[in-house]
Amino acid sequence: MNRLILVNKDNILTKTYIPRDLIIDPKSGKELNKDTHKAFTNMNKAMDNQGLSKLVLVSAYRPYDYQEKVFTRKVNGLMKEGLSKTDAIDKAKTIVALPGTSEHQTGLAIDITNQDLNKQKDPLIEEFENTIHAKWLRDNAHKYGFILRYPKGKTNITHISYEPWHYRYVGIYHANEIKKRGMCLEEYISHIDKKQ
């Protein structure tokens, strides 16, 4: 498993891309990469030990078929509202991810929240950034191999709005480097490519 795999609108995964090393998190029933799960579990334990309640895993591995279903549902809905197929597809692209462009397909991405916010219908909201859990993650997640994948000041590079709940496993070495340099994954990968 390439932990630095880059998935975005210019680096699209195919329908046949199905990661090996997926396991099911017993607590949430979500499927994710084995190493990512181990790192998440360790991170959660550390939070628990420091007196913070554990995080909730809201979303992890998302297969291509699922992304396709979500996208098609959105297109059909917009067509029912009167848009032509081309217009519906264009509009859907601005609302949901085009199939293959979600790094959740790698099993290395997790959407997390705290137990309070998880009581809400949609727990993945920007408000999460003000919680003690989000602050802890910003200061410590790299020690467990995670990076904040879509940071606030990098949306012009990632093309994804700020998501304080979305973390990506890259392993401890790369997470430390990325944190130290204040880069997003796109910047870090081109930085590494230039070095080689």
Ligand SMILES: [Zn+2]
């Ligand atoms: Zn996510």
